[in-house]
Amino acid sequence: MNHKNADADKKSVSKADNTGDLQPAVQDKDENVLIRRFKISMSKEDIASEIEALAVQYSQKVKMPGFRQGKVPVDVVKKVYKQALKEEVIQQAVSKLAFAQIEKDKIAAASEPYVEKIDNPEGEDFQADIAVETLPEIKLPDLETLQVRIAAADLHGEAFDEAKQIEKVLEANKRSLPVKDRAIAENDLVLLLVQSADKAGKRKWPRQEIYFMMNKEKEAEIAGLHDELLGKKSEEKFTIQRSYPAAAPKKAWAGKDIEHQVEIKAIYELKKPELDDNFLKSLGMKNVEDFKIKLKEEYQHRQEHQKDEKIMEGIYETLLETSQFPVPRSLQEQEVARQLTQNRRPLNFKDDGEKAKFKEMMFAQAEKAVRLSLILEQVHRQHHIAVTDQDLEKEYAHLSQHHSLPEKEIRKYYSEEKKAAELRDHLLNVKINAFIRDKIKINEV
Incomplete structure (x- = not known):
C-alpha cells in the first residue's frame, strides 16, 4: 500500500496502474457493490512504541552535524524527525493492519485496500476507514442444461481440395527473379533508390533503398508511385513533385511540397516454383x-x-x-x-x-x-x-x-x-x- 499523507482523506494506497489517461470516469465508491469497508485502529501507546523502535533504527543510519554516524541520540532523532517518524509508522500500520483484517475476515480481495479516511489527533489513538474491492460471488448455471448452436459449415469445414492446397503452397513460396528485358508490370517487385527534399525548407532526407510491390490497391508513402513506375525500365531516373495534405501518412511531409528523386535499381518478377524434386x-x-x-x-x-x-x-x-x-x-x-x-x-x-x-x-x-x-x-x-x-x-x-x-x-x-x-x-x-x-x-x- 502506498499511503503517503497520513492526514488526507480518501487517499488510494493501492498500486498504480498503467492505463494512464484511458482511465474510465471516476465512479462514486458507494455505487460499487463490490466495495467492502472496515475500520482499523492502533492505540497511542503502540504508536509511541513503534516510533521509539523506528527512531532507534534512524539513529544508527542518519548523519547529523556534531555527531558521528550511528551515535546520534534517539531523543535528538525523535525531535528532528518527529513528523517523518510518525508518518512512516502510520503508513506501515495502515498496510499491516488492513491486510491482517482482510486475512482475518477471509475477504476475497480483487484489489489492494485503500484509505478513505484517517483520524489521528496528536497524542491520541489512530483510526482509519479502509475500503477494498472484492471478487464477486459467481453462481454457475448447470452446464449440462446449456446448449450451443454452431453452424454446420463451422463444424464440418470445407472438403480437402488437393489442387487448391498445392496452389496455395506454391503461391506462398514465390521466388523473385531479376528482370532485364522488359518494363515494370503489375505484381513486380521493384528496388528503388529514393531521395526526398522539402522544396520550401530546403531540407533533404538521406537517400534510401526501398522495395516496392507493384500492386494497384496498395497505398504508398510517395503518392501515385505505382502509376509513375508502371511501364518504366531498370536504371531509369525521374522526379516526382507532390503536395501532401496535412493528414498525410508520413508526418514529416504533411502540409509540404516534396520533391522525390527516384532511380530504378532493379526489377524482380515473382514466380511460383515448380513442384519438382528441388522444391x-x-x-x-x-x-x-x-x-x-x-x-x-x-x-x-x-x-x-x-x-x-x-x-x-x-x-x-x-x-x-x-x-x-x-x-x-x-x-x-x-x-x-x-x-x-x-x-x-x-x-x-x-x-x-x-x-x-x-x-x-x-x-x-x-x-x-x-x-x-x-x-x-x-x-x-x-x-x-x-x-x-x-x-x-x-x-x-x-x-x-x-x-x-x-x-x-x-x-x-x-x-x-x-x-x-x-x-x-x-x-x-x-x-x-x-x-x-x-x-x-x-x-x-
Missing part, C-alpha cells in the same frame, strides 16, 4: 506422395483446430450470457493496462471523439475478458479440476514427439520455475475447456 527437398519432403500426404494431414489439423475454436467461442458466449455478476473495476483496469502493454504501436487519435470511442472499446473488451476469466476460475474451483503429474508426463511425451527432441531436453526446458508454472497454467486451461465442452450440448444448425 520438395527445400520443404524436407522425399517425394510428391509424401508431400501430398503431409499437405492433407496439415489441412485436416487446421480444420479441426478452427472447428474447436468456433465451438469454444460459442461456449464462451453462452457462459457469458448465462452468468451475470458485477465485474471488479480494478481487474478491468489491469486488463486494459495489459492490453496496452502488448500493443507496441503508438496511440494517435484524430480528436477527443475517436479517443473516447477507443477508450469505450478497450474497457468493453476488458470487462468481457475479466468476466470470462472469473467464470472459468469458478469452474476450476467448483469442479476441483487440477493438473496431475500424469498430465505433465503425457505433455512431455507429446512435446518431445511434436518438436522431434529428446524428452530429457523438454524436461530440462521446463525445469525453470516460471516455465513450469506456464506449462501447468496451459494444461489447466486445456482441462477446464475439455470439461466444459464435455458438459455443454453442441447443436448443429
Whole structure:
C-alpha cells in the first residue's frame, strides 16, 4: 500500500496502474457493490512504541552535524524527525493492519485496500476507514442444461481440395527473379533508390533503398508511385513533385511540397516454383506422395483446430450470457493496462471523439475478458479440476514427439520455475475447456 499523507482523506494506497489517461470516469465508491469497508485502529501507546523502535533504527543510519554516524541520540532523532517518524509508522500500520483484517475476515480481495479516511489527533489513538474491492460471488448455471448452436459449415469445414492446397503452397513460396528485358508490370517487385527534399525548407532526407510491390490497391508513402513506375525500365531516373495534405501518412511531409528523386535499381518478377524434386527437398519432403500426404494431414489439423475454436467461442458466449455478476473495476483496469502493454504501436487519435470511442472499446473488451476469466476460475474451483503429474508426463511425451527432441531436453526446458508454472497454467486451461465442452450440448444448425 502506498499511503503517503497520513492526514488526507480518501487517499488510494493501492498500486498504480498503467492505463494512464484511458482511465474510465471516476465512479462514486458507494455505487460499487463490490466495495467492502472496515475500520482499523492502533492505540497511542503502540504508536509511541513503534516510533521509539523506528527512531532507534534512524539513529544508527542518519548523519547529523556534531555527531558521528550511528551515535546520534534517539531523543535528538525523535525531535528532528518527529513528523517523518510518525508518518512512516502510520503508513506501515495502515498496510499491516488492513491486510491482517482482510486475512482475518477471509475477504476475497480483487484489489489492494485503500484509505478513505484517517483520524489521528496528536497524542491520541489512530483510526482509519479502509475500503477494498472484492471478487464477486459467481453462481454457475448447470452446464449440462446449456446448449450451443454452431453452424454446420463451422463444424464440418470445407472438403480437402488437393489442387487448391498445392496452389496455395506454391503461391506462398514465390521466388523473385531479376528482370532485364522488359518494363515494370503489375505484381513486380521493384528496388528503388529514393531521395526526398522539402522544396520550401530546403531540407533533404538521406537517400534510401526501398522495395516496392507493384500492386494497384496498395497505398504508398510517395503518392501515385505505382502509376509513375508502371511501364518504366531498370536504371531509369525521374522526379516526382507532390503536395501532401496535412493528414498525410508520413508526418514529416504533411502540409509540404516534396520533391522525390527516384532511380530504378532493379526489377524482380515473382514466380511460383515448380513442384519438382528441388522444391520438395527445400520443404524436407522425399517425394510428391509424401508431400501430398503431409499437405492433407496439415489441412485436416487446421480444420479441426478452427472447428474447436468456433465451438469454444460459442461456449464462451453462452457462459457469458448465462452468468451475470458485477465485474471488479480494478481487474478491468489491469486488463486494459495489459492490453496496452502488448500493443507496441503508438496511440494517435484524430480528436477527443475517436479517443473516447477507443477508450469505450478497450474497457468493453476488458470487462468481457475479466468476466470470462472469473467464470472459468469458478469452474476450476467448483469442479476441483487440477493438473496431475500424469498430465505433465503425457505433455512431455507429446512435446518431445511434436518438436522431434529428446524428452530429457523438454524436461530440462521446463525445469525453470516460471516455465513450469506456464506449462501447468496451459494444461489447466486445456482441462477446464475439455470439461466444459464435455458438459455443454453442441447443436448443429
